[in-house]
Amino acid sequence: MIDRADMMLPPSWYEASARRRLAALLDPGSFTEFLGPEARETSPHLGIFDLPVQFDDGIIVGKGRLDGSRVLVAAQEGRFMGGAFGEVHGAKLTGILRAARDNPALPVLILFDTGGVRLQEANAGEMAIAEIIRAAVEARLAGAKIIGLIGGRAGCYGGGGIVAACCSALAVTEQGRISVSGPEVIETNRGVEEFDSRDRPLVWRTMGGKHRYLLGSAAAFVEDTPAAFRAKAVELLAAAPGLSLDTLRAEQARLAERLRRFGHAKDAVDIWQALGINDAAALPGLETEDFLALAQKVRAGEVRR
Amino acid sequence: MESLSYRHTTPRAAAGAKSSAIIGVVASGNLEVLVERVLPPTSCEIDIRTSITGFGDVWQAVVGDFVTKASPGGLRLSINDGGARPDTVLLRLAQAVRLIEGAP
Amino acid sequence: MTIDAILASLFPGGHDVGRADGLLMGSGRMEDGGAVTVIGVIDHTALGVDEALALSAHVLGSGTGPILVLVDSASQRMSKRDELLGLNEFLAHLAKCLVVADLNGRLTVGLLYGRSAAGAFIATALATRVLVALPGAEPTVMDLPSMARVTKLSLETLEAKAKSTPVFAPGLDNLAAMGAVHEMWDPHLPLSAQLATLLARGTDTTDRRGRLGAERAGRPKAAAIAERVHALALEDD
Numbered sequence: 316m317i318d319r320a321d322m323m324l325p326p327s328w329y330e331a332s333a334r335r336r337l338a339a340l341l342d343p344g345s346f347t348e349f350l351g352p353e354a355r356e357t358s359p360h361l362g363i364f365d366l367p368v369q370f371d372d373g374i375i376v377g378k379g380r381l382d383g384s385r386v387l388v389a390a391q392e393g394r395f396m397g398g399a400f401g402e403v404h405g406a407k408l409t410g411i412l413r414a415a416r417d418n419p420a421l422p423v424l425i426l427f428d429t430g431g432v433r434l435q436e437a438n439a440g441e442m443a444i445a446e447i448i449r450a451a452v453e454a455r456l457a458g459a460k461i462i463g464l465i466g467g468r469a470g471c472y473g474g475g476g477i478v479a480a481c482c483s484a485l486a487v488t489e490q491g492r493i494s495v496s497g498p499e500v501i502e503t504n505r506g507v508e509e510f511d512s513r514d515r516p517l518v519w520r521t522m523g524g525k526h527r528y529l530l531g532s533a534a535a536f537v538e539d540t541p542a543a544f545r546a547k548a549v550e551l552l553a554a555a556p557g558l559s560l561d562t563l564r565a566e567q568a569r570l571a572e573r574l575r576r577f578g579h580a581k582d583a584v585d586i587w588q589a590l591g592i593n594d595a596a597a598l599p600g601l602e603t604e605d606f607l608a609l610a611q612k613v614r615a616g617e618v619r620r
Numbered sequence: 621m622e623s624l625s626y627r628h629t630t631p632r633a634a635a636g637a638k639s640s641a642i643i644g645v646v647a648s649g650n651l652e653v654l655v656e657r658v659l660p661p662t663s664c665e666i667d668i669r670t671s672i673t674g675f676g677d678v679w680q681a682v683v684g685d686f687v688t689k690a691s692p693g694g695l696r697l698s699i700n701d702g703g704a705r706p707d708t709v710l711l712r713l714a715q716a717v718r719l720i721e722g723a724p
Numbered sequence: 725m726t727i728d729a730i731l732a733s734l735f736p737g738g739h740d741v742g743r744a745d746g747l748l749m750g751s752g753r754m755e756d757g758g759a760v761t762v763i764g765v766i767d768h769t770a771l772g773v774d775e776a777l778a779l780s781a782h783v784l785g786s787g788t789g790p791i792l793v794l795v796d797s798a799s800q801r802m803s804k805r806d807e808l809l810g811l812n813e814f815l816a817h818l819a820k821c822l823v824v825a826d827l828n829g830r831l832t833v834g835l836l837y838g839r840s841a842a843g844a845f846i847a848t849a850l851a852t853r854v855l856v857a858l859p860g861a862e863p864t865v866m867d868l869p870s871m872a873r874v875t876k877l878s879l880e881t882l883e884a885k886a887k888s889t890p891v892f893a894p895g896l897d898n899l900a901a902m903g904a905v906h907e908m909w910d911p912h913l914p915l916s917a918q919l920a921t922l923l924a925r926g927t928d929t930t931d932r933r934g935r936l937g938a939e940r941a942g943r944p945k946a947a948a949i950a951e952r953v954h955a956l957a958l959e960d961d
Contacts, residue, residue: 317746354947363889364877364885372858377827378957408950410949410951410952410953411952434866435875435891437871437892437893441842441845441865442904442933442934442946443946445933446934448823449823449859449931453823456824462745473842475845476812476848480812481819481820493808494802495806495807496807496843509803510803510804511915530810532810559821559824563912567777570813570814571777571781573809574809578809582808606759
């Protein structure tokens with residue numbers, strides 16, 4: 316449901332529900348959902364905590380078309396339980412990835428929006444992450460492409476961040492964040508002097524989309540719109556690298572080089588300056604076009620996974 | 621958790637032919653409504669799961685108000701509630717009916 | 725069991741497993757002469773970018789033959805530096821190296837003998853095809869006091885709920901109920917024999933953990949949900 320006022324503004328990926336994102340990303344009318352809300356496959360565990368369930372357990376999986384080509388999709392709803400992985404939620408993604416393994420002509424688009432593992436189902440969520448990782452690797456070894464799209468309000472944290480790095484390529488927006496430990500956890504563990512979780516510029520410098528793009532963690536940086544993600548997804552699918560022992564060796568070298576160049580950096584600003592960006596302080600404020608123009612010149616090695 | 625269920629008769633069936641629709645999100649102050657065209661044309665049912673107990677009277681009034689306005693004959697509306705206020709509930713119920721009726 | 729005792733019991737024929745900065749890297753010799761690549765995280769060491777990279781280097785540089793991952797780690801290292809440098813990629817890379825090796829015919833076996841948590845658990849023990857444990861192992865996703873803080877429930881409430889379900893609280897029994905741990909090993913019997921039996925049995929590369937979780941009732945829905953989605957996704961249009 317969109318009222319007329321919404322239609323005046325370009326739709327924001329960040330603000331949109333998972334269902335809206337899918338509807339806008341895929342070719343109109345092409346989406347078929349698997350185990351949708353009518354199936355009522357809800358969490359068997361949330362009741363122990365007197366928490367309400369959601370009929371799709373916070374993830375929508377199905378198939379559709381992207382620019383005419385068949386794709387499998389999984390979209391996390393970041394506003395339900397923080398988009399976190401529970402038993403059913405995770406299993407839906409595992410099933411999608413195993414299908415891609417068995418039919419590698421079907422690429423997978425994962426619309427990440429997750430705080431990580433759902434604490435109330437922590438052990439089941441952790442197992443889901445493990446099974447998803449294995450299924451993703453199997454799929455990619457079979458030749459399937461997996462593209463991750465990151466720009467939702469929950470970010471891509473914890474086990475979700477590890478799954479993201481198993482994708483063929485990632486597209487991220489300025490609002491997107493990718494990290495294993497969240498800001499509060501770092502602050503609790505290391506003290507506010509090392510990391511003040513309420514310092515939003517610090518959080519975005521450290522984990523946000525612009526930094527991840529400059530570092531080479533994400534292959535693409537896009538505007539916060541479904542149209543931008545759609546165009547980039549098509550591009551990334553065409554160019555997505557494979558997975559093999561050779562690419563793993565190249566990745567080993569790339570990560571070793573990253574540690575060599577930036578391992579002593581105290582802050583993202585140090586890394587950006589080392590990359591040759593003269594006015595690092597201005598970087599967060601740059602509009603997409605200017606940021607991309609600057610990034611193309613300096614960003615760290617192209618991602619080869 | 622509390623489960624509530626209300627059955628009403630309606631003067632007419634909901635329009636359109638779509639078999640189901642979904643609206644909303646289960647988050648604090650929000651709710652999801654799954655609507656399915658599965659009942660006889662002048663029957664409707666609203667099923668609610670909520671973790672905020674003791675508000676049966678309020679739900680009953682809200683549901684009654686909605687049924688009178690929308691005449692959702694043939695529809696079962698299933699709600700997972702995250703603690704929404706009555707006006708949000710009414711909004712989502714109305715959105716759900718509009719979606720399944722195929723209205724823009 | 726101490727790590728020295730474990731290594732001695734695993735490889736009575738000898739091993740060259742070196743220890744540095746909380747990591748193990750090397751290889752051990754089985755009684756039939758076969759070599760087993762060994763990596764590990766010991767002494768409750770946190771797994772950060774440097775540690776993960778060192779372990780993945782060893783996996784990639786080791787020849788053929790099975791890989792044994794010994795685990796007594798903390799969680800991932802929770803620091804600004806590690807996240808700044810992209811810890812998620814380093815942990816994923818280690819997991820990928822293990823899974824690719826496994827799918828290329830190098831059976832990966834995890835041996836959990838101490839602690840492990842969260843991201844470290846995912847990148848090591850849970851990245852193996854078969855995970856075994858010794859009594860006393862303590863796998864954790866999140867400790868209960870932290871969970872109490874985040875969920876705003878009291879520790880007593882969480883402990884009470886943990887009595888009725890294995891789905892969230894730390895502990896070997898709970899992770900076993902999830903299907904994470906395939907079998908328990910006996911510290912009073914030679915570990916070399918138990919490893920040899922496991923290697924000889926050979927398993928295919930199918931991920932059995934969902935099925936185990938259903939059989940043990942810890943994860944009643946995961947395997948069936950994954951199978952149904954898998955089947956639906958492969959149906960012709």
